[in-house]
Amino acid sequence: MFEGFDPVVLARLQFAFTVSFHIIFPAFSIGLASYLAVLEGLFLATGKAVYMDVFRYWVKIFAVVFGMGVVSGIVMSYQFGTNWSVFSDKTGPVLGPLMAYEVLSAFFLEAGFLGIMLFGQKKVGLVLHFLATAIVALGTFFSAFWILSVNSWMHTPAGYGINEVGQFIPLDWWAIVFNPSFPYRLVHMVLAAYLTTAFIVGAVGAFHLLRNRHNGQARIMFSMALWMATVVAPLQIVAGDMHGVNTLEHQPAKIAAMEGHFETNTEGPMPLTLFGIPNMAEGRTDYAVEVPYLGSLILTHSLDGQVKGLKDFPREDWPNATIVFWTFRLMVGIGFAMLGIGVWSLVKRVRGTLYESPWLKRAMIAMGPMGFVAVLAGWITTEIGRQPFTVYGLLRTAESHSPIAAAAVGTSLLAFIVVYFLLFGAGTFYILRLMSREPTPFEEHRPPHHPIRSAGITPAPALKLSGLPDPAE
Template identity: 80%
Template sequence: MFEGFDPVTLARFQFAFTISFHIIFPAFTIGLASFLAVLEGLWLATGRSVYIETFNYWIKIFALSFGMGVVSGIVMSYQFGTNWSVFSDKTGPILGPMMGYEVLSAFFLEAGFLGIMLFGRKRVGDKLHFAATVVVAIGTLFSAFWILSVNSWMQTPAGFGYNAAGQFVPEDWWAIIFNPSFPYRLLHMVLAAYLTTAFIVGAVGAFHLLRDRTNQSARTMFSMALWMATIVAPIQIVAGDLHGTNTLEHQPAKIAAIEGHFETNSEGPMPLTLFGIPNMEEGRTDYAVNVPYLGSLILTHSLDGEVQGLNAFPREDWPNSTVIFWTFRVMVGIGFAMLGIGLWSLFKRYRGSLYDSPWLQRAMIAMGPMGFVAVICGWVTTEMGRQPFTVFGLLRTFESHSPIAAEAVGTSLVAFIVVYFVLFGAGTFYIMRLMSKLPSPAEDDTPDHHPTRSAGITPAFSLEGRNEPEPAE
């Protein structure tokens, strides 16, 4: 069936398929864990039941997403041995310990306190339960720290040497972990996770506001999500700019491919190509729509800064500009759309009509899944932009593959596609059903007391015998 196929191409496609499924779950749970910690902290601080009701609404969704993320991540680790054994052998002395640290410091932290977070409130009390929620949120960030460090080392390797067997071996762990691109990638990914979660939460809140404008949990979701979008979207744009200048310094061929830039602008400023069709065979971008000077300004922060084109590099080292030219633009376009939604919400807050704007709510619903699209496009840009290397500039992809036949890789790929769409499709369907349920005060495990009141303290803005006010916009 797969006779004549390239096993390396099939293995790359298999890893791309599995990571595309996997990455949407960590991107969601990183932000959702922090959101849950904030909700429970607000409940403890204010005693307002709407926060704990919203917490209990989302914790079920978090548990399902976390479980699917763990399962899909385990599958990827096996592929290092089955499809990429040479890569595993060459990089094992460096990447093996780092991935082990992720398990020890992050996964154990998450798994150890997840049970308390899900089932332990009545057993450990409110404050210890909140501590467990915070620890789980910290664990998700630790996991992002180590995984991004591993990936960044593959992009900008540092602090290593070679042994007699030709393996990469550690010489400076600080340089390995905090390699040149790591801070930028970590910041960019964590912010992306927060934005992704914000737009999912906001979309669910908007969906329920269209059905019941007075629902307190829906109003809380909608308002908090839009505050996150308003604050984080512009920070993400700045972080993306910093990440881009770092990539230009360490991976200039990737930037040239992203920009569809084939000729070095040695005699004038580089324009920004908004749209076009990169022609890899002819070494040009067809039907280009250019903005003069803007390419140099964005990439070098100078109106006449020089940027190397792809023709300055050996053709065998070119990334696939045809793909990453567009995935990058989709990601950036979604980022600016998120910023636009945030600014729109600010205007509505100023007018006092945040919850009375069905068009804003419909726009939020439409933007709900766009964070996932942006994350996947960003990872495609990052990983395909590193090609044709697994360890940039040092180990080529075709040298990293296991000595395995195309039939074996192709058969497992088909099996993955079938199983993933059945299992994760069912899980996603169930999550969507949970999201479609209208939030109500009758959520399971909702405490029948306010923590501040049980301690003999009554908040001035939540007096006994009065209706609780609506969430602050």
């Protein structure tokens, strides 16, 4: 059935398929865990039960998302041994300990305190339960820290040596962990997770406000999500610019592919190509729509900065410009759309009409899943832009593959497609069902003996005295 297929291509497709399913769940759980910690902290600080209403609404969804992320991640780890054994052998001395640190520091925190977060509120009390929630959020951050350190090292390897059998060995762990691109990737990914979560939460809030504009819990979701969009979207654009400058320094061929830039601008400033069709065969971008000077200004922060074109690199080292050109623009376009939603909501908030505009709510619903699309587009840009290497400039993808037949890889790929769509399709359907349920006041289903009632919490004046706005306002 798979005779004539390249097993390396099939293995890449299999890994791309599984990682595309996996990445959306950690991106959601990282942001959602932090959101839950903020909600519970606000409840303790203000005594407003509405924050606990929203917490209880989203904690059920978090449990499902977290579980699906764990399951999809386990599958990926096995592929390193089955399809990419040469890569595992050569990079294992460096990347193996980093993956172990992720399990020891991140997963143990998440798994150890997740049960308390989900089921322990009546057992441990409010303050300890809040600490458990905060530790779970911290665990998700540590997970992102180690995984992005591993991935970043593959893009910008540092602190390594090569032994007599061709393995990468650690020489400087600080240089390995904090490799040149890691800080930029970490900030960019964590902010992306927060924005992704914010727009999902805001979309759910907007959906319920369109059905009942007086729903207090939906108002909290809608307002807090739009605060996040207003504050974080511009920060993400700045972080993305810094990441781009770093990539230009360490992976200039990737930048050239992202920009559809084939010829080095030796006699003038580089324009910014807004749209076009990169033609890999001819070495040019057809039907290019360009803005003069802007390419040099964005990438080099000067009007006449020189940027290498793809033709300055060996043809066999070119990434696929046709793909990364468009995935990069998709990611950036969604980022600016998020910024636009944030600015729009700020204007409405200042005018006191945040909850009155049905078009803002509809726009928020339409933008709800766009965070996931942006994350996937950014991930595709990053990983295809690294090709044809698994360890940039040092180990080629074609040299990293296991000696396995195309039929075996193709059959397992088909099995993954069937199982993933059935399993994760059902999980996603259940999550959407949970989101479709209208959030209800906590007082209506809280038993009299619940520790929150007996705690006698009253609204704390600290937030008002500090001059900070209430997120619900």
